[in-house]
Amino acid sequence: MVRGIAREQAILTATIELLGEIGYQALTMDAVAQRARASKQTIYRRWRGKPELVKAALDARDAVQVAEIPSTGTLRGDLLSALDTLCAQADDRYLTMMTGLVHAMRTDAELAETLRSHVADEDQGPFRVIVERAVARGEVPASTSTELAHQVAEGQIMRRMILNGPLDHEFLTGLVDDLLMPLLTRSFPVEANDLPGR
Secondary structure (H helix, E strand, C coil): CHHHHHHHHHHHHHHHHHHHHHHHHHCCHHHHHHHHCCCHHHHHHHCCCHHHHHHHHHHHHHHHHHHCCCCCCCHHHHHHHHHHHHHHCCCHHHHHHHHHHHHHHHHCHHHHHHHHHHHHCHHHCCHHHHHHHHHHHCCCCCCCCCHHHHHHHHHHHHHHHHCCCCCCHHHHHHHHHHHHHHHHHCCCCCCHHHCCCC
16 A cells, blocks of 8 residues: 555656646656656556646645645744745746646646636635634634635746745735735725725
8 A cells, every 4th residue: 555655756856847848748657657767557557647636646745845844933923934945946947847737727728627726715725724823823714715825926926936036035915914914804005095084
């Protein structure tokens, strides 16, 4: 059983590596099999085709990242720590992988349909775990939704990468303090002109 799990993990890791090196279009089952030192028959027994394999690899990658989210004791600290860890892994290979997948989804209906559930699943990101901790500490109510914060963080980070801007502490602090904390706590700053009667 352990051997089977190790083989599956090797296949998923090889898939992520190749997506970052050559992109989705150039990815082949032969290349994955060779990189993972597995047979194509083994891959096809587990996944019907390339779209399913890629989704499984992305799911596994995100699950590892979520499991490694540190607990700092505060909502703000957890957000900063998690995003700092995620952004440290967002290198040129990550951009190659993501831009390649976005482009491929426009022309490959099967891939687009398969990956929609991955993109839409909030549990794939760090926010569910972080908010659950914050709820337990009494920082936010149990009804707090992570959907918008997830979308905003993902969009801002991808935009920053496309513009070749640094994913540094200043950027992450602004993202957390100006956008994510207000979204999750609903503590939006009120301008004088927004007050009634103004």
